[in-house]
Amino acid sequence: AQSVTQLDSQVPVFEEAPVELRCNYSSSVSVYLFWYVQYPNQGLQLLLKYLSGSTLVKGINGFEAEFNKSQTSFHLRKPSVHISDTAEYFCAVSRGGFKTIFGAGTRLFVKA
């Protein structure tokens, strides 16, 4: 069975500082990995995804993530955050693009 663990429930950070949101997954087979962002009172929006190939994936809004198979991790990073990045971030794993399991989410709070 697949599972996703987001190691931090909340991450406060100052504007223009770097940030890393951590995600670990477990699966016995190859999976697709995703990061979604949810702004207040909105649905989820895809930030980036890893299907295969290069382990460093670049997404929208300056975010990137690195797939590490040996550590079963898919951490999300941004070198310099903005106030507008304040949101909830969800890591997700999917086998073959079908059933998707979401983590509990990490609330990123960017302070001025």
Added chain:
Amino acid sequence: EAGVAQSPRYKIIEKRQSVAFWCNPISGHATLYWYQQILGQGPKLLIQFQNNGVVDDSQLPKDRFSAERLKGVDSTLKIQPAKLEDSAVYLCASRGLEKAKLGEQFFGPGTRLTVL
């Protein structure tokens, strides 16, 4: 392209009442999902449709929840009767078959249900 539409956006009911939510996916998307997102948690899949057939409803509480997608387009999710623990945001998502968007789900804004 138009996104996934959901209505209503907010609903307040008393326990033991019934409620229904509606979803219109992105045009041409064959796969449709309903998720339940309880405050402070990630979305949990309730049911997945492929066209008008059910692919996965293993986590749908079938004694009170039902969903249908009769013509393979719009879908409705119903709760009857509602319990306090059903208070959550109900998200609808759809997925197409384009190779460039493999695995990506497009989400609607959700319906926030409060059961009193």
